[in-house]
Amino acid sequence: MASSRPGSPWRTAGMLVVALLAVAGTILLGLPNRAPDTIRPPAPPALAAPAASPTRSSEPAQATPTAGMSRSQPIEISIPRIGLTAQIITVGLDAAGAIEVPPLEKAQLAGWYKLGPSPGEIGNAVVVGHVDSYAMGPAVFFHLGALRPGDRVEIRRQDGSAARFLVDHVASYPKSSFPTDLVYGETKGAGLRLVTCGGTFDETARSYLDNVIVFATLAV
């Protein structure tokens, strides 16, 4: 009886279109959780943190002793290879005793760890920066993993001088075994450590699983 009604083929076609739209819409809504990421920060070779063997070949070479520079706050970092020029702010420790990072809404800024040497001084100066943020997508150190040995890093200082470093090594370490001694430990010369996040992003913990670290030495 119903099939004898006029206009029923159009109704059937309409129903089909509606059903197709509903299915396609549902699929597209579900895609973000399963689709591979199109933008990924460049990844350096992953390394497990050394326990107590500083002579491994994969580790950065010991900095050669240099006279070093006097203490002065860094104000700007530039890395020509990845086209980076960014302002530097100072960071310290949070309530838990972990190193602070610049706020996520200012992810275009790098942060100098003020409780250690300044860039150019004897010892390892540490500069941290975000790899990305919801506020701006790729952040200040997004391309840090693309650096290679010999690349130049220049840091302008408040006293008007510039500390020029050469990259020795770039590596990725699991956060669970962060190489504290290699980053903050004492050296004979003036070193620089650039640190950001990398590796797989843990959706549950809302955090990256690795740290990408650039090891550099003051150019003589």
Added chain:
Amino acid sequence: MLGTFLSKMLVSAAIGGAALLAAGPGVALAASPSDSTRVNSDRAVASTDHDKGKDRHHDGKGKDHDRDGKGKDHDRDGKGKDHDRDHDGKDKKKVIIIIKEKVIVKEKVIVKEKVIVKERVKTVVPRGSVDAGDGGSKQSDNNAPATLGLSMLATATAGGVLLLRRRRASGSLI
């Protein structure tokens, strides 16, 4: 008695005076080696070969003077002494210069030591790793398909509602 005594005193005073006059150059010569000894001791600090040679010359001169008190020798010695005195004068200046140089060198060493010693900043080591990213770069690209999917679902819902209303309406109107 008194006259004899006075005359003896006068004679002895005259002899003593003559002896002093005769001994005068000798006393002067005797003073000279002591000066040269002092200079030599200064020179010993400088310790050059030239100074050693002069020490030997001074010693020989002293011997000559002790050996004989002849005027001839005195003249020769006197000439030599004048020459030595000039020479000694130069040597003294040299010694002073050498000492000054030593002081300067010492100052330089101290300055170098000051340059080498540098202060070292003691780092306060933080705990754990660095948390520098919230996955924002991944989220940005996935917004477009989600928006499209949502709009397709909305269209399908609207289309379904229209179709159902038309079906009901078609029964009554047509």
